[in-house]
Each structure stands twice: as structure tokens, then as C-alpha cells.
Amino acid sequence: MMWIWLLPGSSLLSVLFFVFLNKQLKKKKPSFKIDEKDNLPSKKEFAFTFLNLGVFILVGALMDYAQTKGLLKIESIHTAAELNWWFLIVSIFVCLGIHDIYFYVTHRILHMPVIFQKVHSIHHRSTNPNPWTAFSFHPIEGVIQIGIVSILAFILPIPEISLIIFTLFMSLLSVYGHCGYELRAEKWKGFEVFNTALHHQQHHQFVRYNFGIYLSIWDKLFGTFSPTYNKSLKELIAKNKEA
Numbered sequence: 153m154m155w156i157w158l159l160p161g162s163s164l165l166s167v168l169f170f171v172f173l174n175k176q177l178k179k180k181k182p183s184f185k186i187d188e189k190d191n192l193p194s195k196k197e198f199a200f201t202f203l204n205l206g207v208f209i210l211v212g213a214l215m216d217y218a219q220t221k222g223l224l225k226i227e228s229i230h231t232a233a234e235l236n237w238w239f240l241i242v243s244i245f246v247c248l249g250i251h252d253i254y255f256y257v258t259h260r261i262l263h264m265p266v267i268f269q270k271v272h273s274i275h276h277r278s279t280n281p282n283p284w285t286a287f288s289f290h291p292i293e294g295v296i297q298i299g300i301v302s303i304l305a306f307i308l309p310i311p312e313i314s315l316i317i318f319t320l321f322m323s324l325l326s327v328y329g330h331c332g333y334e335l336r337a338e339k340w341k342g343f344e345v346f347n348t349a350l351h352h353q354q355h356h357q358f359v360r361y362n363f364g365i366y367l368s369i370w371d372k373l374f375g376t377f378s379p380t381y382n383k384s385l386k387e388l389i390a391k392n393k394e395a
């Protein structure tokens with residue numbers, strides 16, 4: 153009985169972590185704000201977030217049940233001596249790689265006109281997101297988003313701890329994309345392949361660009377990379393340097 157707590161717990165803790173971080177940034181680094189307008193959470197964002205935490209509890213309960221029946225491929229590691237550290241690290245990257253493709257493909261599907269109107273438009277109500285926007289979506293989208301953890305647990309014979317670390321990382325990165333503050337520094341040259349908070353903020357702003365989660369390669373490959381992204385990122389970094 154662990155996934156029932158881990159799926160909603162990692163999501164809620166990630167939101168609270170960025171709510172706290174944003175409070176510090178607002179005081180100490182206000183120039184890091186992407187859109188200077190306030191982005192306070194709405195009642196609907198709270199309501200949909202808590203609805204989805206309920207969805208994550210249900211999905212977690214089903215995973216726990218499947219695990220007790222021996223249906224999951226993930227393997228419990230009882231002692232550190234059994235753990236192959238290389239396998240642990242590689243398996244986390246495999247999870248991230250599969251999720252990166254899964255997120256891009258399902259996100260493009262969520263933008264098909266009928267599905268967008270009925271499901272994904274709830275998440276797009278916010279054009280200037282805040283940490284509570286991250287899990288504010290239709291419960292069907294909640295199942296799709298958290299479903300990647302279940303899919304990986306059913307198909308990958310990897311240590312359970314790898315999937316736990318992946319889940320925590322995925323939750324944090326999902327909220328980072330909605331935190332409203334750009335944290336990338338200029339010295340991180342060569343990191344252009346990784347998406348930023350600005351990248352996903354532009355998705356909420358322009359809707360038809362920037363569908364990816366971790367890597368920018370999918371948007372670049374399929375022609376959905378925002379044409380104003382590089383210029384805006386440069387301007388934000390320059391503004392942060394001056395402050």
C-alpha cells in the first residue's frame with residue numbers, strides 16, 4: 153500500500169514546494185517573473201487540483217492492488233546490497249525518455265478540436281499559470297497524466313525505487329513548468345535541449361506551440377516549437393542579470 157499515497161503525495165508536495173519557492177522569489181528575485189501580471193490561483197484551480205488528487209488516489213489504489221496480485225513488472229528491493237546502481241540510474245532515464253514521448257503524443261491528441269473543447273480546455277483556462285495550474289485539469293486528463301506511472305510499472309522490470317524517483321521528478325518538473333518564474337541562468341549554455349518554465353508558459357499563452365515536457369527535440373522535430381521562444385528567453389535572462 154504505497155502508490156495510493158505516493159501519487160497524490162508527490163503531486164501535492166511539488167505544488168506546495170513551488171508555492172513556497174514563489175513566495176521567496178517574489179521577495180528576492182521579482183525580475184525572474186515571466187509575466188509581470190499577478191497569477192493568483194483561482195477557486196476552480198484548487199477544486200480541479202483536489203479532484204485530481206482523488207483521481208491519483210484511485211489510480212494508486214489500483215496499482216497497489218495489481219502489485220499485491222503480482223501483476224506489476226517493477227521489482228521491490230529489500231536491501232541496498234541487491235541494488236545495482238548503474239541499473240537504477242539507467243532505468244530512471246528510460247522512464248523519463250518514455251514519458252517524454254508519451255507526454256508529447258498524448259498532449260497533441262488532447263489538442264484535437266473535440267477533445268480540446270471537452271477535456272483539455274480546463275487546463276488552458278490559465279494563460280498566466282501558477283503552481284496550482286499544474287494539476288488543474290479534467291479528471292480524464294488526470295488519468296492520462298498519472299497513467300504513465302502505471303504503464304511503466306506494468307511494462308518495465310525495473311527496481312521500484314527507480315519508478316518512485318521518476319514519479320517525484322515528474323511531479324516537480326510538471327509544477328516547474330507552471331510556476332511562473334524562469335529559473336534558467338545564462339551560464340547554462342548547451343542546455344537548450346531542455347525545456348524551461350518559459351517554454352510551457354508560452355504553451356498556455358499561445359496554445360499551438362510547445363507541447364513537450366522535458367526535451368525540446370519533439371517540438372523542433374514536428375514544427376511546434378514557439379518561434380518567439382529563443383528571443384524571449386534571452387530577454388528574460390538579460391533582465392535577470394541586470395536585477
Ligand SMILES: [Zn+2]
Pocket residue numbers: 259263272276355
Ligand atoms: Zn495543452
Ligand SMILES: [Zn+2]
Pocket residue numbers: 275285286330352356
Ligand atoms: Zn500546462
